[in-house]
Amino acid sequence: MANAQPLLSVRGVSKAFLGVSALESVDFTLKAGEVHALLGENGAGKSTLIKIITGAYRRDEGEVLLEGTPIHPRDVVDAQKLGIGTVYQEVNLLTNLTVAENLFLGRQPKRFGLTDIREMNRRSRAILDTYGLDIDVTAPLTNFSVAIQQVVAIARAVDISGKVLVLDEPTASLDAHEVKMLFAVVRQLRERGMGIIFISHFLDQVYEIADTITVLRNGRLIDTVPVPGLDRLKLVSMMLGRQLESDIKRTIDPNTARSEPLVSLRQLGKRGNIDPLDLDIRQGEVVGIAGLLGSGRTETAQLVFGIERPDSGTISVAGKPVNMTSPRKAIAQGFAFCPEDRKTDGIISDLSVRENIIFALQAQRGWMRPLARSEQEALADRYIAALDIRTSDREKPIKFLSGGNQQKVLLARWLATNPRFLILDEPTRGIDVGAHAEIIRLIIDLCERGMALLVISSELGELVGYSSRIIVLRDRKMVSELTGDEISTDQIMKAIASHGATGEAA
Amino acid sequence: MMAIPTIVRERTPQLVVLAVILALNAIISPGFFSIEIQNGRLYGSLIDVLNRGAPVTLLAIGMTLVIATKGIDLSVGAVMAIVGAVAASLITSGYSLPATLAGALFVGLACGIWNGALVALLDIQPIIATLILMVAGRGIAQLITEGVILTFNDKPELIFVGSGSFLNLPMPVIIWIVLAILAILVVRRSALGLLIEAIGVNRRASTLSGVNSRVILLAVYAVSGLCAAVAGVIAAADIKGADANNAGLWLEMDAILAVVIGGTSLLGGRFSLIGSLMGAMIIQSLNTGILLAGFPPEFNLIIKAAIILIILIVQSPASQTAMANFRANRQTMAIKTESREHAAR
Numbered sequence: 001m002a003n004a005q006p007l008l009s010v011r012g013v014s015k016a017f018l019g020v021s022a023l024e025s026v027d028f029t030l031k032a033g034e035v036h037a038l039l040g041e042n043g044a045g046k047s048t049l050i051k052i053i054t055g056a057y058r059r060d061e062g063e064v065l066l067e068g069t070p071i072h073p074r075d076v077v078d079a080q081k082l083g084i085g086t087v088y089q090e091v092n093l094l095t096n097l098t099v100a101e102n103l104f105l106g107r108q109p110k111r112f113g114l115t116d117i118r119e120m121n122r123r124s125r126a127i128l129d130t131y132g133l134d135i136d137v138t139a140p141l142t143n144f145s146v147a148i149q150q151v152v153a154i155a156r157a158v159d160i161s162g163k164v165l166v167l168d169e170p171t172a173s174l175d176a177h178e179v180k181m182l183f184a185v186v187r188q189l190r191e192r193g194m195g196i197i198f199i200s201h202f203l204d205q206v207y208e209i210a211d212t213i214t215v216l217r218n219g220r221l222i223d224t225v226p227v228p229g230l231d232r233l234k235l236v237s238m239m240l241g242r243q244l245e246s247d248i249k250r251t252i253d254p255n256t257a258r259s260e261p262l263v264s265l266r267q268l269g270k271r272g273n274i275d276p277l278d279l280d281i282r283q284g285e286v287v288g289i290a291g292l293l294g295s296g297r298t299e300t301a302q303l304v305f306g307i308e309r310p311d312s313g314t315i316s317v318a319g320k321p322v323n324m325t326s327p328r329k330a331i332a333q334g335f336a337f338c339p340e341d342r343k344t345d346g347i348i349s350d351l352s353v354r355e356n357i358i359f360a361l362q363a364q365r366g367w368m369r370p371l372a373r374s375e376q377e378a379l380a381d382r383y384i385a386a387l388d389i390r391t392s393d394r395e396k397p398i399k400f401l402s403g404g405n406q407q408k409v410l411l412a413r414w415l416a417t418n419p420r421f422l423i424l425d426e427p428t429r430g431i432d433v434g435a436h437a438e439i440i441r442l443i444i445d446l447c448e449r450g451m452a453l454l455v456i457s458s459e460l461g462e463l464v465g466y467s468s469r470i471i472v473l474r475d476r477k478m479v480s481e482l483t484g485d486e487i488s489t490d491q492i493m494k495a496i497a498s499h500g501a502t503g504e505a506a
Numbered sequence: 507m508m509a510i511p512t513i514v515r516e517r518t519p520q521l522v523v524l525a526v527i528l529a530l531n532a533i534i535s536p537g538f539f540s541i542e543i544q545n546g547r548l549y550g551s552l553i554d555v556l557n558r559g560a561p562v563t564l565l566a567i568g569m570t571l572v573i574a575t576k577g578i579d580l581s582v583g584a585v586m587a588i589v590g591a592v593a594a595s596l597i598t599s600g601y602s603l604p605a606t607l608a609g610a611l612f613v614g615l616a617c618g619i620w621n622g623a624l625v626a627l628l629d630i631q632p633i634i635a636t637l638i639l640m641v642a643g644r645g646i647a648q649l650i651t652e653g654v655i656l657t658f659n660d661k662p663e664l665i666f667v668g669s670g671s672f673l674n675l676p677m678p679v680i681i682w683i684v685l686a687i688l689a690i691l692v693v694r695r696s697a698l699g700l701l702i703e704a705i706g707v708n709r710r711a712s713t714l715s716g717v718n719s720r721v722i723l724l725a726v727y728a729v730s731g732l733c734a735a736v737a738g739v740i741a742a743a744d745i746k747g748a749d750a751n752n753a754g755l756w757l758e759m760d761a762i763l764a765v766v767i768g769g770t771s772l773l774g775g776r777f778s779l780i781g782s783l784m785g786a787m788i789i790q791s792l793n794t795g796i797l798l799a800g801f802p803p804e805f806n807l808i809i810k811a812a813i814i815l816i817i818l819i820v821q822s823p824a825s826q827t828a829m830a831n832f833r834a835n836r837q838t839m840a841i842k843t844e845s846r847e848h849a850a851r
Contacts, residue, residue, distance in 0.1 A: 307714065331716040345714055350707045350775045355700060362697050363716040370697040413715065 005068050007032040007195040008053070008084075008164050013062030015048055022048045025062065026221045028214055030164065030195040035186060037198045037210035037227075039239055040432075045219040046199055050166055053197075054086045055079035066163065085157030086166040093153055095142035100124035102141050103156050127155050131185050147178030151185055158189060165189060166197045171205055175292040175458075183209050201432070203232065215239055239433055259283065260319065262452045263421055265304065268313035273299040276312050277478040279471060281421065281452045286443060288467030289456045290492045296476035297456045298340055301423050304454070305337040306330040317421075331364055333421075336414035340425040340456070342403065346410045349399035353391050354380035356398045357412045364417055383412035388438060404435025411442065421452045428459060440466060460489045472496060520768060520784040523817055527788060528552075531795040538798070547671040551794060553679070559790030560678035561586065561737040561754065565761035566768070566782040567689050568618075568730030573765050575726055576706045576774030577625060577632035582734040582761060584643020585617045586754030589738030591650035594658055594748035603663040611735045617643075618731020619724065626723035636727075640758070647750035657747035668743025678740045685736065689729075690779050699777075702726060706774025760789055767817055788817070 010028040014021070023045045030036050040046050051057040053064060055073030063070050066082060073079035076086070093102045100121045101108075108115040109123065124137040131151055141149055150170055157165055167186070171179045186196060186209055200206055206213065207227060215222040215238045222238050261280035269276030274296035281287050289297045302308040304315065306324040315324050317333045324330055327337070339345035348356055357380045358371055365371070371379070380394045387408040391401055398409055407427065414422060424443070428436045444466050447453055457463050463470055464487055472480040472495040480495035482488075531551070532538040541550035565582045572579045593610040601609070617639060624635035658664055670677045693699040704712040705719050713719045737757070742748045766772065767788055768781030792813055796806045819825060 305714075327714050328716050328718060337714065339714060344708070345711055348704045348707045348711055351700075351704060355704075359700075359704065359712075360715040362700060363712070363718075365697070367696050367698040367701055367722075370695070370700075 006030060006065075007034075007067060009065040009068075010049070010053065011063050011065070013049070013052060013059045013064065015052060015057060015060050021219055023052070023219045026216065026219075027224075028221070029224070030197060032195050033190055033193045034212060035190055035196045035198055035210045037200065037206045037213045038216070039199075039206065039213055039235070040216035040222075044216040044239075044432075046216055047168075048219070049216065050086070050168060050197070050199070053079070053164075054084055054166060080157075080161050083161045083163030084166070085161030085164070086168065087150065087153045087157050087170055088168045093141055093149060093156075095149070096140055098138050099128075099135060099141055099144070099152055100137040102152055103127060103137075103159065105156075107160075127159055128152070131155060131188070145178065147174050147181055150174070150178075150182060154185060154189075158194070162194070164195045164197065166199075168199050169201065170198075171200055171202060177292070179205065203235070207232075236433060262318060263304070263454075264316045264319075266314050266316070268303055268310050268315060270299070270303060270308060270310050270312070273308060273476065274303065274473070275477045277471075279478075281454055283420070283452050284447055284450045285468045286447045286453045286455055286466050288463040288470040289454065289473060290460060290463055290470055290496070291473035292496060295473040295496075297473055298425055299476070300473070301337065301425050301454065301456060304330070305335060305423060307337075328363075331360065331417065334417075334419050335421045335423070336360070336417060336419035337423040338407070338410050338414060338425060338427060340429065342406055342410065347398050347406050350397055352395045353384070353389065353398050353401070353409055354394040356409050357383055357416060360413045361416045379416055380412075383409075383416065387412055387442065402432070402435075404431035404439075407431055407439065408435065411439070415446075419451070421454070422446065423454045423456075425456045426458065427455065428457065428462065460492050463492070464489055517769070517778070517781055517784060519821060520781055520788065523767075523820075524784055524788050524791065527791045527795060527813075531791060531798060534795060535798040543674060546674060547676065548674050551798065553676065555787065555790050555794050556679045557676045558794065559786050560682045561741050561757055562760045562764055562789060563682045563783055563786040564685065564733045564737040564740070565730075565757055566764040566786045567686060567779060568726075568733035569758075569761040570765050570768070570770055570777050570779050570782040571689075571693070571702060571726040572632070572730050573762070573770055573772060574702045574706045574774055574777035575723055576709070577723070577726070578636065578762065578772070579621060579727065579730045580633065580636040580758050581617065581621060581639035581643055582730060582737075583754035583756060583758040584640045584647070585614055585731055585734035586738035586741055586757065587647035587748075587750050588617065588643050588650070589614045589735040590742030590748040590753045591647040591656065591750055593664065593739050593742050594656040595650055597658050597661045597664045598656060606664060607667075607739065610739050611732060614731045614733075614735020614738065615728055616731070617734070618728040621731065622724035622727030625727060626720040644750055647748070647753070651748055651750050653750075655747050655749050659746050664739075664743050665746050666743070668740050668746075678744070681736060681740065685733070686779065686783055693779065698722075703775050703777065706777075761786075763814060764789055767814070767821070769821070789814075 006029045008030040010026065012025045012027065013023060014025050015023040026045065026049060028049065038046050038049070048057065052059045055076050055078050065071070066084070071082055073082060073084070094105070097105070100117075103124045104120050109119040110116060111119065121137050128135065128137065133148065133151055135144065135148065141152065144152075154165065154167075170182060174182060186198070190196060198206070198210055210227050212224060212226055213230065213235065214224040215235070217239065259282050261282050263281045265277060265279040267276040267278065277300070279287070289300065291297050299308065303310045304324070306326045306329050309325060314321050316322060322329070322333055330337070343349075348359065351359070354376055358376045361379070362371055377394065383389065384391065384394060389401075389408045389412065390405050398406055401409065411427075427439050427443070431439070440462060443453060443455065447466070455463065455467065467487060468483075470482045470487055470492060471478055472482070472492055474496055482491050482495070528538070535551065538551045541548055541552060543549070569579055569582065589610045592613045593606055596606040596609050597603070621636050621639060624630045624638070625632050667677055667681075672680055693702070701712070701717055701722055704717065705722060709719055734754075738754060741753050764785035765782045766785070768778055768783070768785035770777040770781060792810050796809055801809065
């Protein structure tokens, strides 16, 4: 295959937005039967390159060849017809329609001018069968897990396009088991001779599935290298453009374990969300929550922060029972919560970085006591500097910032309220490697300054790195609490996997 | 120091449109800009625009805040009719002016709270929630007036609110300007404006950050009801009677248009009260101009719709992008010429 003509070849492509260069003379070559990972920090130019290949943007310079023929896709539909299909992280399907309707939307088989539903269902079953998926194609898509929706999206893209498949962070909201299933599908497509472009922030997954890696940084091509034999540290330093510091190790002060708990949960639970559990969190302590997606991690945080109401148990703060019926009440107790879904639950997209930073503090003060503009600016500037938030201007709407910087703004929003207890739900999901390390350092720093933290994360290595204790959830139950030397990735996986549960943690 | 230029710069499109329409009016009717004092009151077409525009301006204040929260209030025209009927029946039953005004404003406030409760507490979509009162409102007003036009020709104190003058200015003008300034001060000097915008952009994230979203939502609908009440009293006082069928008819549409022309998006978020006031003035200048031009009345609505369509096309995202590209091109061309000149040297 080495000498074969490349399936897709990008040569010297550049793109600028209103004079600001986003991509400079980038080359990229995809062979048939190859999984090619595209890596880089946020803002490296990955999405710009993808959008040029898939027709969402027009290139300023350079050429794109598909099977040796220059192509000029006018839009995404045009690119699909040429053979380039895309599946995004947020599945772009209509969840209220049936599986079959989603597969054939816009190209339904017709009979006497009407949709031939039987034929459509039959063909849908045949298509999904090739992926080893035996599901009811007449059921609405929303009945199925994100992973299955993802496979349906892939099946649709492959069926329409069939040459190049772009997977833009397909695994971001999948658990380990689902990732395996998705990868089986990807491998099968590779064997069929498709070229697959794979974008992910999970390096483990890249190593598992990719044959070749291309790294971009600041809109430029850094290198394209084969995966076998690629040193991980070398890869990370290619992405960052600097050497990564050694692992962060944390020693825990034994005195904190004996102090009075700040937050105590006693038999706190809600039917269908999380079974009753007991948990104490002390000042200067990071308690980690591990578990697969859907194990009740986020649900636990939502009960503690008053977003959902518990149907059993109590929460006490500094020994006093508290009726936690709304986020406002939780905030009044000095609680803070960075949610998992930044877009819907966190950022206020049209408001500026400054307004987003002062927002929780202003909400706490009430509308009658506005923060003076100068105070707002001072606060914003302080946190922009302290957390190294990359923005050209504090008045820039937050929606224009990268994911990692949005996350830092949300952290700043809560730190500005000076909380005693901070809950972080997947604080490092979907953000670039540089911001990742900074957020971990911040977690440790806050803890050392005496804050109590509850951190939910799928990145077990990370949790092990900073947690004083880790509780493990499985099937909406707390199954284990690890302290001291017990804290290790192995132990967490054993706890998750015990009782016949298959799959390993992501 | 910077505040005024920024406001002017942000509202340039509205200012330009207003200026163009006023200039057109002056062409149609040469005496348009002349203002004179008669019997201690200013007279002239320009004053007439300010005066006739009072109801829509008042509605637009409340409507702006509601729309900023991603809502809409269709009931304001009907609330005007209810409040006019309440004011007329109170004053004709012998209540004093302060009691009448208090009663009328209270009823408007209650209507607003009703809307707010449906939206904020029961999570009913604003367009449906306020449609209920829009439909029922005129019926309620007719019940109050018992199906007749309730006149109060012998109550000069209430008529004064609609056609009196103070400091040479008609009362309605004074009322809307004072209320507008009050609203702008309250919204921008407190944190209310920020919280309203935040709810409009992302209600869930705002609630999770500790904003009492329900209370604020309830409050903006209450304010909208109150603004409609003031507009209703002015409209009734102006015709010296309460007309349950026609008072405030279609004015909710004018108010929504004023807000949109003023640059506030129906998707919620960023809002501009000043923009909405300009929008209301643009609509009123149009109405006055069409009347002055003496077109056959059947053309009025068509001409108004056509001009508003032009304004909205100019403001649409598509033409904004086109404008931005045009400007960017011109800039790069300028830079290129400059660098060529440099090279030449």
